Amino acid sequence: MNSRNTSPVLRLLGEFRAAFLKDLRSYVRYPAWMVGEFISTPLWFFFFALGVTLFAPTSATAPAGSPHEGGMTFFFFGFIFIILFSTGVWGVGQTVRNEQMAGTLEQFFLAPASRVTLIIGRWARVFLTDALIIGYTTLLLYLIGGGLITLYDPAAFVFSLGLYELGLIGFGLFFAGLTMRVKSYNTISNLVFFGYIILTGALFPISVIPIPFRYLSMAIPFTYFNDLIRHAALATSTILPETLEYVMAALLSVFMLALGLVAFKRIEDEARVRGSLATS
Amino acid sequence: MNLVEVQSLSKVFETKEGSILRKVPKKLVAVDKVSFSVPKGEIFGLLGPNGAGKTTMIKMICTLIAPTSGDAFVNGFSVAKDQQNVRENLGVMLTGERTLYWKLTGRENLEYFAALYHLDPLYARNRIDKLLDLHGLKERQDTLVENYSTGMRIRLSFAKATLNDAPVLLFDEPTASLDPQSSRLIRDMIRGLKKEGHAIILTTHNMEEADVLSDRVAIIDRGKIVTLGSPHELKEKVKSSDVIEMEARNLSDRVTNALEGFSEVSKVAISTDAHSGEKSLLRIHAEKGKEVLPRILEFLVRKQISITRVSFIEPTLEDVFISETGRSLRD
Amino acid sequence: MQTLSGLTATVRALTAIFWKGIKHYTRYPGSFLLILVMPFLFTLMIFGMGQFIGGSNASLNFAARTGTSNILVYEILGSAVWMISWVVVEDVGVALRDEQMKGTLEQNFLAPTNRITLLIGLSLTDVVITTTVFFAVAGATIMISMPAAFLSLMQAFLALLVGLIPLFGIGFLFAGFVLRFKEPYIFTQIINLLFATLTGTYYPVTLLPYWVQFLSNALPQTYVIEDMRQIILANQTLVSLYGSVFILVALALAYPTLGYAVFKYLEKKASVTGEFSKY
Numbered sequence: 001m002n003s004r005n006t007s008p009v010l011r012l013l014g015e016f017r018a019a020f021l022k023d024l025r026s027y028v029r030y031p032a033w034m035v036g037e038f039i040s041t042p043l044w045f046f047f048f049a050l051g052v053t054l055f056a057p058t059s060a061t062a063p064a065g066s067p068h069e070g071g072m073t074f075f076f077f078g079f080i081f082i083i084l085f086s087t088g089v090w091g092v093g094q095t096v097r098n099e100q101m102a103g104t105l106e107q108f109f110l111a112p113a114s115r116v117t118l119i120i121g122r123w124a125r126v127f128l129t130d131a132l133i134i135g136y137t138t139l140l141l142y143l144i145g146g147g148l149i150t151l152y153d154p155a156a157f158v159f160s161l162g163l164y165e166l167g168l169i170g171f172g173l174f175f176a177g178l179t180m181r182v183k184s185y186n187t188i189s190n191l192v193f194f195g196y197i198i199l200t201g202a203l204f205p206i207s208v209i210p211i212p213f214r215y216l217s218m219a220i221p222f223t224y225f226n227d228l229i230r231h232a233a234l235a236t237s238t239i240l241p242e243t244l245e246y247v248m249a250a251l252l253s254v255f256m257l258a259l260g261l262v263a264f265k266r267i268e269d270e271a272r273v274r275g276s277l278a279t280s
Numbered sequence: 281m282n283l284v285e286v287q288s289l290s291k292v293f294e295t296k297e298g299s300i301l302r303k304v305p306k307k308l309v310a311v312d313k314v315s316f317s318v319p320k321g322e323i324f325g326l327l328g329p330n331g332a333g334k335t336t337m338i339k340m341i342c343t344l345i346a347p348t349s350g351d352a353f354v355n356g357f358s359v360a361k362d363q364q365n366v367r368e369n370l371g372v373m374l375t376g377e378r379t380l381y382w383k384l385t386g387r388e389n390l391e392y393f394a395a396l397y398h399l400d401p402l403y404a405r406n407r408i409d410k411l412l413d414l415h416g417l418k419e420r421q422d423t424l425v426e427n428y429s430t431g432m433r434i435r436l437s438f439a440k441a442t443l444n445d446a447p448v449l450l451f452d453e454p455t456a457s458l459d460p461q462s463s464r465l466i467r468d469m470i471r472g473l474k475k476e477g478h479a480i481i482l483t484t485h486n487m488e489e490a491d492v493l494s495d496r497v498a499i500i501d502r503g504k505i506v507t508l509g510s511p512h513e514l515k516e517k518v519k520s521s522d523v524i525e526m527e528a529r530n531l532s533d534r535v536t537n538a539l540e541g542f543s544e545v546s547k548v549a550i551s552t553d554a555h556s557g558e559k560s561l562l563r564i565h566a567e568k569g570k571e572v573l574p575r576i577l578e579f580l581v582r583k584q585i586s587i588t589r590v591s592f593i594e595p596t597l598e599d600v601f602i603s604e605t606g607r608s609l610r611d
Numbered sequence: 612m613q614t615l616s617g618l619t620a621t622v623r624a625l626t627a628i629f630w631k632g633i634k635h636y637t638r639y640p641g642s643f644l645l646i647l648v649m650p651f652l653f654t655l656m657i658f659g660m661g662q663f664i665g666g667s668n669a670s671l672n673f674a675a676r677t678g679t680s681n682i683l684v685y686e687i688l689g690s691a692v693w694m695i696s697w698v699v700v701e702d703v704g705v706a707l708r709d710e711q712m713k714g715t716l717e718q719n720f721l722a723p724t725n726r727i728t729l730l731i732g733l734s735l736t737d738v739v740i741t742t743t744v745f746f747a748v749a750g751a752t753i754m755i756s757m758p759a760a761f762l763s764l765m766q767a768f769l770a771l772l773v774g775l776i777p778l779f780g781i782g783f784l785f786a787g788f789v790l791r792f793k794e795p796y797i798f799t800q801i802i803n804l805l806f807a808t809l810t811g812t813y814y815p816v817t818l819l820p821y822w823v824q825f826l827s828n829a830l831p832q833t834y835v836i837e838d839m840r841q842i843i844l845a846n847q848t849l850v851s852l853y854g855s856v857f858i859l860v861a862l863a864l865a866y867p868t869l870g871y872a873v874f875k876y877l878e879k880k881a882s883v884t885g886e887f888s889k890y
Contacts, residue, residue, distance in 0.1 A: 004398050004399060004400060011398045014395045014398065014401075015395055015396060015398075017395065018391070018392045018394075018395030018396060019392075021388075021392070022381060022384060022388070022392045025383065025384055025388060026381060026383040026384065029383040029424070030383065102378065102381070102382070103378030103379055104378075104379060104380065104381055106344055106374060106379070107374070107379050107380075107393070107440075108396065109343075109344060110342055110343075110344065110367060110370070110372050110374075111367060111393065111396035111397055112364045112365075112367035112368045112396075112397065112398065113395075113396040113397075113398075117396075269346070272343070272344065272345055272346040273345075273346045274293070274294075275291070275293060275310075275336070275339070275344075275345040277344055277345075278344075
């Protein structure tokens with residue numbers, strides 16, 4: 001019997017499976033966290049939705065058929081984007097930090113496993129739980145009379161979501177590396193998160209953002225990822241011509257993934273030079 | 281054949297110290313041009329006080345820390361250039377009980393690491409069964425590690441280190457925080473691994489452990505190897521001197537400096553009692569110890585030192601350390 | 612052996628804990644930046660979404676529902692109180708959890724220091740700094756937008772200070788849960804979110820169903836937020852809002868008493884099961 005898997009594909013799959021299972025098991029064994037996430041996530045949506053309704057047309061200010069009908073659906077997708085993006089920042093991005101604080105990061109780095117496996121394993125678990133949370137919030141919304149959220153073009157939606165997630169993994173890798181380098185990662189995480197919400201058209205179209213900041217929005221890849229997902233779901237118009245935007249988003253997502261891999265490796269090498277893999 | 285070759289390995293840490301407004305760069309030499317080799321079937325001990333550089337050395341060999349200069353080879357693979365192959369050929373147990381996943385069971389921890397070490401699933405299952413049995417963890421294999429005792433966690437860490445049956449094994453203070461019985465168990469296992477032909481590097485600040493377990497010992501102090509040899513060889517070096525050990529009170533550095541003024545006395549080391557914080561243990565290396573002892577006692581009594589015990593002892597590795605560095609291992 | 616007793620001992624213990632916290636805080640200056648911008652970030656989110664939903668009539672729609680067209684002040688008051696409330700409620704429990712993770716909780720509990728001193732002391736640094744900064748940020752915004760509102764601002768600050776006392780009581784309650792159940796963050800996240808939803812952080816409480824308003828009326832933040840808005844935006848005074856102030860004072864007595872009682876009960880449970888050293 002061979003003691004080792006020699007096929008690189010089997011090795012990677014084995015690593016990924018192990019990392020995913022490890023993360024899933026740890027997650028379900030913190031039931032407070034699990035229950036808390038499932039309660040708090042939709043609660044965030046309802047809380048902000050209530051605040052936003054103050055601005056919604058009254059019978060006096062806008063008759064039926066107002067161009068801003070469907071605004072709440074727009075906002076619901078914004079809520080989805082927030083969940084997905086927070087995965088990148090706190091789910092994937094702080095994988096390394098969490099392992100460091102638990103004392104297990106060095107054990108992982110001792111093994112001849114692909115560094116990225118740890119990140120991808122965590123991403124897979126978080127994506128699974130996010131999907132469940134989004135699904136059940138959609139159901140909850142329907143049950144309280146909010147209407148059923150439907151997808152205009154499911155295939156395009158899945159493709160756009162795939163591009164988003166690819167870019168997100170790359171971003172998460174970069175962030176994971178950053179948390180090894182920087183002590184005040186929580187501050188950076190929060191600022192990046194808010195920057196995403198306000199600048200990338202997550203909760204409101206970038207047309208609402210004042211002109212100078214709008215240029216900044218257009219330089220952020222996530223603006224296009226968000227836009228394409230919404231376009232596929234709600235048939236909204238795209239920022240750029242549709243085909244161009246798809247091509248650009250595809251290139252950006254691949255580029256982000258590559259950049260994330262390179263950045264993570266470099267930061268890991270730097271941590272080895274500084275001897276700070278174990279430092280929390 | 282040498283399974284481990286360390287060649288002039290050095291590590292210099294660069295830090296910045298000072299207030300938030302003015303940081304001054306500082307360099308700390310943690311390991312200074314260290315060289316040694318470990319053949320198959322040998323237990324090589326790295327003995328030294330806290331902060332001597334043992335853990336930094338181990339971490340460089342297992343690729344967690346990048347060397348500043350020099351290189352080390354594990355089963356022929358360079359730690360500087362070929363880290364993945366080095367990791368395939370190493371089994372490592374780092375110090376501390378927080379090196380396992382507390383929300384996984386004992387078995388799940390081993391399964392996880394087996395996958396990271398690319399073990400064939402069927403082989404891994406059999407190996408894990410064997411290791412859990414060997415370490416007395418079979419009955420608690422499905423209990424979360426957070427509910428294990430310290431001893432169980434350390435045994436599990438040990439099992440994890442031997443999971444991939446690597447030719448080279450590194451153990452960093454493997455018996456720290458263990459009771460004497462568990463420590464004996466771990467030492468027996470290390471001896472068993474040696475018989476299987478593994479090359480083993482063991483770090484410890486426990487001189488008795490280094491003495492009984494190691495085939496050869498390198499005494500390390502301030503990043504350098506001060507002496508290297510088998511425990512017997514090293515102790516023979518200081519056997520020319522008698523070693524007088526005294527327990528006393530009101531000892532001070534002035535007194536020890538004055539003792540070195542005796543012509544027969546070659547080295548004096550003073551160490552502090554862990555409980556009282558008072559300096560209380562004196563080790564004096566002297567030629568013709570029995571002849572010089574009465575004069576030493578008279579001197580100490582005159583200095584109003586209160587002596588509670590005097591004995592002649594066989595030199596230990598601690599005395600080797602004292603003779604090389606002038607300090608006690610306990611300091 | 613000389614020891615201090617009574618009030619001197621308490622003050623000295625509090626001071627020592629406070630300065631330990633300050634030293635730790637200065638090593639993470641990034642946190643200051645976050646505190647400065649947080650109230651604006653949430654306000655900006657709501658405002659941006661609101662502009663999209665309401666279009667050119669967004670401000671009119673808002674004014675029709677709230678009685679004021681000063682969206683910025685209305686929302687930033689809610690933001691500031693929410694943030695402060697979050698910090699106070701969370702920090703007591705989190706400070707205990709931090710000590711547990713570091714392994715120093717037992718050392719703290721071994722000291723002959725009153726538990727209330729410890730609970731308040733461990734979180735005091737954070738609470739003082741973040742409360743000051745959040746209020747200063749909100750205050751500066753209000754002064755820029757409404758320069759004549761200085762006296763109103765002072766009255767609003769007084770209402771906030773009274774409102775902090777019952778929040779500490781809720782914090783004690785959570786500290787007890789932390790000792791027993793270990794994970795504070797998710798508890799406090801849910802509770803603080805619930806509080807924000809129930810207490811009219813970004814909207815009048817009257818928007819909520821009647822039976823939900825019943826819950827809102829049991830929470831101190833409801834009165835603090837509404838009083839602050841009334842004082843600053845509707846030129847009311849603390850005297851004219853005496854009913855609401857009276858309720859706040861009553862809550863300031865009730866919550867700390869209840870919260871501490873729950874904490875002591877859970878502490879006793881934790882000592883039976885040996886929870887202090889577990890993390």
